[in-house]
Amino acid sequence: MANPQSEDPFLEVQSDVQTTLTATRHLFSSYLRIRTLSTSPTSPELVQSRAELRTNLETLTSDLGELLESISAVESDPYRFGLDVAEVQRRRQFVRDVGEEVESMRQELGGVTTAAGGSNERGDGGGSKNGQPDNNNNNGIRRLDWDADRDDNDDDDDDPYGAFEAQQQQVMMAEQDEQLDGVFQSVGVLRGQAVDMGRELEEQGHMLDDVDALADRVGGKLQVGVKRVGEVIRRNEDTVSNCCIAVLIVVLIILLILLIAL
Numbered sequence: 001m002a003n004p005q006s007e008d009p010f011l012e013v014q015s016d017v018q019t020t021l022t023a024t025r026h027l028f029s030s031y032l033r034i035r036t037l038s039t040s041p042t043s044p045e046l047v048q049s050r051a052e053l054r055t056n057l058e059t060l061t062s063d064l065g066e067l068l069e070s071i072s073a074v075e076s077d078p079y080r081f082g083l084d085v086a087e088v089q090r091r092r093q094f095v096r097d098v099g100e101e102v103e104s105m106r107q108e109l110g111g112v113t114t115a116a117g118g119s120n121e122r123g124d125g126g127g128s129k130n131g132q133p134d135n136n137n138n139n140g141i142r143r144l145d146w147d148a149d150r151d152d153n154d155d156d157d158d159d160p161y162g163a164f165e166a167q168q169q170q171v172m173m174a175e176q177d178e179q180l181d182g183v184f185q186s187v188g189v190l191r192g193q194a195v196d197m198g199r200e201l202e203e204q205g206h207m208l209d210d211v212d213a214l215a216d217r218v219g220g221k222l223q224v225g226v227k228r229v230g231e232v233i234r235r236n237e238d239t240v241s242n243c244c245i246a247v248l249i250v251v252l253i254i255l256l257i258l259l260i261a262l
Contacts (some may be wrong), residue, residue: 008081010070010091017063024056028105053109060102067095185223 031049038046070093074081078088 010067010074013063013066013070014091014094017060017067018100020056020060020063021101024053024060024102024105027053027056028108033111050109053105057102057106058108060098064095064099064102067091071095 027049031046031053034043034046034049040046074083076090078084099165
C-alpha cells in the first residue's frame with residue numbers, strides 16, 4: 001500500500017516554496033546591497049534587482065495561497081488523508097512563517113518603491129499617480145490574510161479533532177495499561193519459577209554435601225586397605241627370600257659333597 005504522504009501536493013509545493021524562498025533571500029540581500037550603493041532610485045541595476053525580487057515574491061505568494069488551500073482541504077478530516085492535528089498545525093505554522101518573511105520583504109520593497117514614486121509619480125509601480133502608495137495593489141503582489149489565518153489557528157484548541165486526538169490517546173493509554181498488566185503477570189510467573197528453581201538448587205546442594213561426606217569416608221577406608229595390602233606384600237617378599245636362601249645353601253652343600261667324593 002502506497003504511503004499517502006508520498007503523493008501529498010502540499011509536500012511538493014512546500015519543496016518549491018523552500019527553493020524559491022532561498023533564491024529570494026539571495027535576491028533580497030543583493031537588492032539591499034545595490035540599493036545602498038546606488039545613487040539613483042531609477043538606476044538600471046536597482047530596477048532590475050527590484051523586478052526580479054518582485055517576481056519571486058509574487059511566485060511565493062501564489063504558492064503560499066496553494067498551500068493554504070491544501071491545508072483547508074485536509075483540516076476538516078486530517079486522519080482521512082493520513083495526517084494528524086499536529087501535522088496540520090505544523091503545516092499552517094510553516095505557511096505563516098514564510099508568509100511573514102515574504103510580507104517583510106514586500107513591505108521593504110514597497111516602502112522604497114513608494115518613496116521613489118512620490119518624486120516620479122508611479123516610479124516602478126510602487127505608488128499611485130498622486131505619489132501615495134496604492135494599498136490595494138501594493139506593487140502588484142497579492143497579499144494573504146495572515147491575520148485571519150492566525151485567528152483560525154487560535155481556534156485550534158476548540159477543534160473537535162483535538163478532542164478526538166485526546167480520545168485516541170486515552171485509548172492508547174488503556175491498551176498500554178493492559179499490556180503492563182500482562183507484563184506484571186508474566187513477571188509474577190517468572191518470579192514463582194525462580195523461587196522453585198532456588199529451592200531445588202538448595203536441595204541439590206544438600207545432596208552434594210552428603211555425597212562429599214560419603215566420598216571422604218570411602219576414601220579413608222580405601223587408604224587403610226591399601227596400607228594393609230602393602231604390609232602383606234612385604235611379608236610375603238621376606239618369606240620367599242628366606243626360602244630361596246635356604247635352597248641355595250642346600251644346593252651348595254650338595255655340590256661340595258659331590259666334589260669331595262669325586
